[in-house]
Amino acid sequence: MYSALSVFLFSILVSQSHVSACSKHCDFPAIFNFGDGNSDTGAFAAWFFGQSPFFGQSYFNGSAGRVSDGRLLIDFIATELGLPFLHPYMDSLGANFSHGANFANVFSTIQLPTANVIPSTPPPRGLNPVNLDIQVVSQFSQFTNRSQTQGRAFEKFMPEPEDFVQALYTIDIGQIDLTQEFLNNRTDDEVRAIVPGLINRLTANIKILYSLGGRSFWIHNLGPNGCLPILLTLAPVPDDQLDSAGCAIRYNVLTQYFNTELKRGVDGLGTDFPLAAFTYVDIYSARYSLYQEPERYGFTHPLEACCGYGGRYNYGENSLCGSTITVNGTQFTVVPCENPSDYINYEGQTYTQAADEITFNKISTGQLSHPPNSLKTACPQFSFARVDDI
Numbered sequence: 147m148y149s150a151l152s153v154f155l156f157s158i159l160v161s162q163s164h165v166s167a168c169s170k171h172c173d174f175p176a177i178f179n180f181g182d183g184n185s186d187t188g189a190f191a192a193w194f195f196g197q198s199p200f201f202g203q204s205y206f207n208g209s210a211g212r213v214s215d216g217r218l219l220i221d222f223i224a225t226e227l228g229l230p231f232l233h234p235y236m237d238s239l240g241a242n243f244s245h246g247a248n249f250a251n252v253f254s255t256i257q258l259p260t261a262n263v264i265p266s267t268p269p270p271r272g273l274n275p276v277n278l279d280i281q282v283v284s285q286f287s288q289f290t291n292r293s294q295t296q297g298r299a300f301e302k303f304m305p306e307p308e309d310f311v312q313a314l315y316t317i318d319i320g321q322i323d324l325t326q327e328f329l330n331n332r333t334d335d336e337v338r339a340i341v342p343g344l345i346n347r348l349t350a351n352i353k354i355l356y357s358l359g360g361r362s363f364w365i366h367n368l369g370p371n372g373c374l375p376i377l378l379t380l381a382p383v384p385d386d387q388l389d390s391a392g393c394a395i396r397y398n399v400l401t402q403y404f405n406t407e408l409k410r411g412v413d414g415l416g417t418d419f420p421l422a423a424f425t426y427v428d429i430y431s432a433r434y435s436l437y438q439e440p441e442r443y444g445f446t447h448p449l450e451a452c453c454g455y456g457g458r459y460n461y462g463e464n465s466l467c468g469s470t471i472t473v474n475g476t477q478f479t480v481v482p483c484e485n486p487s488d489y490i491n492y493e494g495q496t497y498t499q500a501a502d503e504i505t506f507n508k509i510s511t512g513q514l515s516h517p518p519n520s521l522k523t524a525c526p527q528f529s530f531a532r533v534d535d536i
């Protein structure tokens with residue numbers, strides 16, 4: 147009797163842990179995205195440096211406001227869901243928000259930057275004043291309201307009211323918070339000490355999105371920052387502190403600490419809000435596998451920036467992508483590499499289209515998600531199932 151009950155309970159557990167296999171597709175009508183340069187589709191270009199040095203040559207045939215040679219993870223996500231590329235909320239020219247909006251900004255952080263704000267402090271040390279709080283509390287909350295009030299005059303460019311509940315909310319932020327700490331030579335203890343505050347602030351913003359109607363959340367953890375040309379160049383570690391892939395062990399260990407805490411935070415949200423779906427996506431594992439086996443994916447220059455100049459990692463603080471530099475008395479502009487698909491990294495901090503496409507293929511299936519939701523099943527399944535039962 148006892149063992150029969152155990153078998154019964156066990157089979158419930160097993161069927162729940164395989165929930166994604168028989169999950170329903172979600173039909174997301176829109177995506178609302180929050181983040182940094184890993185998912186900015188033109189905000190930074192719209193309001194700071196319009197003629198950005200970011201070329202988009204592999205896909206867009208010219209600058210497309212992305213810090214990449216082509217499409218970003220968020221672009222592959224939109225396409226997989228049958229939706230157009232997201233327009234930046236900051237874009238006042240020709241923006242069409244009928245299928246969502248993008249609040250991500252290059253160099254945005256979770257924390258509110260109080261110093262080194264762009265444009266007074268130039269990249270790569272300058273921080274974007276539009277941190278996550280501003281993206282969510284100031285911009286998205288205005289957008290939900292005004293797209294349905296004043297915005298109705300532009301109805302054809304706005305989401306439907308019900309789209310805010312049914313949309314997918316995607317979040318990819320924190321990389322700049324950590325890399326700034328590393329560039330400022332913080333100790334391990336100092337970095338660990340700020341992580342809980344970052345996670346609290348991130349989850350507090352997700353709760354605000356929930357209070358504004360969001361029910362489906364797709365939350366990226368951070369990639370292996372210890373493999374980024376910016377850190378390997380500007381905050382180098384001795385060679386014996388590089389791993390077999392050539393990445394700085396210390397930065398990756400601290401980044402994984404952030405990720406562990408983020409996972410804990412996302413688990414907590416799942417407990418607090420059982421009617422919503424929170425999917426934690428292990429971007430770290432997906433991206434790190436490219437550095438572990440670069441030849442398998444055709445990356446002949448895995449640790450160098452595609453668009454940069456100088457040093458071991460084709461990167462320099464004073465020779466950033468698009469800048470004009472003088473070497474041996476000759477002046478020239480720092481342009482992208484000829485074959486971006488030979489590189490994982492684009493300009494020192496963000497990734498090439500080739501890297502993002504492979505990363506997307508690894509994360510979209512749910513094999514690196516917790517719970518193991520695929521992109522198309524990352525909505526609340528429980529409430530949908532009940533609707534079907536009626």
Ligand SMILES: *[C@@H]1O[C@H](CO)[C@@H](O)[C@H](O)[C@H]1NC(C)=O
Nearest residue numbers: 202203204205206207208210
């Ligand atoms: C880029 O140019 C190619 C060749 O002319 C064209 O096939 C492609 O559609 C263009 N891409 C975009 C996004 O406009």
Ligand SMILES: *[C@@H]1O[C@H](CO)[C@@H](O)[C@H](O)[C@H]1NC(C)=O
Nearest residue numbers: 287288290291292294295296
């Ligand atoms: C929406 O905006 C209007 C006008 O500014 C304001 O009166 C109202 O309180 C806002 N509603 C919400 C839910 O924020």
Ligand SMILES: *[C@@H]1O[C@H](CO)[C@@H](O)[C@H](O)[C@H]1NC(C)=O
Nearest residue numbers: 229230242243244245302303
């Ligand atoms: C906005 O974009 C959607 C999707 O691409 C398109 O169907 C719609 O026609 C566009 N709206 C306007 C007014 O152009």
Ligand SMILES: *[C@@H]1O[C@H](CO)[C@@H](O)[C@H](O)[C@H]1NC(C)=O
Nearest residue numbers: 328329330331332380381382
């Ligand atoms: C960090 O340390 C490096 C190497 O010692 C030094 O060159 C750099 O100026 C330091 N950066 C800061 C922000 O203190």
Ligand SMILES: *[C@@H]1O[C@H](CO)[C@@H](O)[C@H](O)[C@H]1NC(C)=O
Nearest residue numbers: 455472473474475476477478
């Ligand atoms: C500058 O001069 C050095 C030393 O002669 C040389 O190694 C290097 O390739 C030169 N760089 C350029 C861009 O001409």
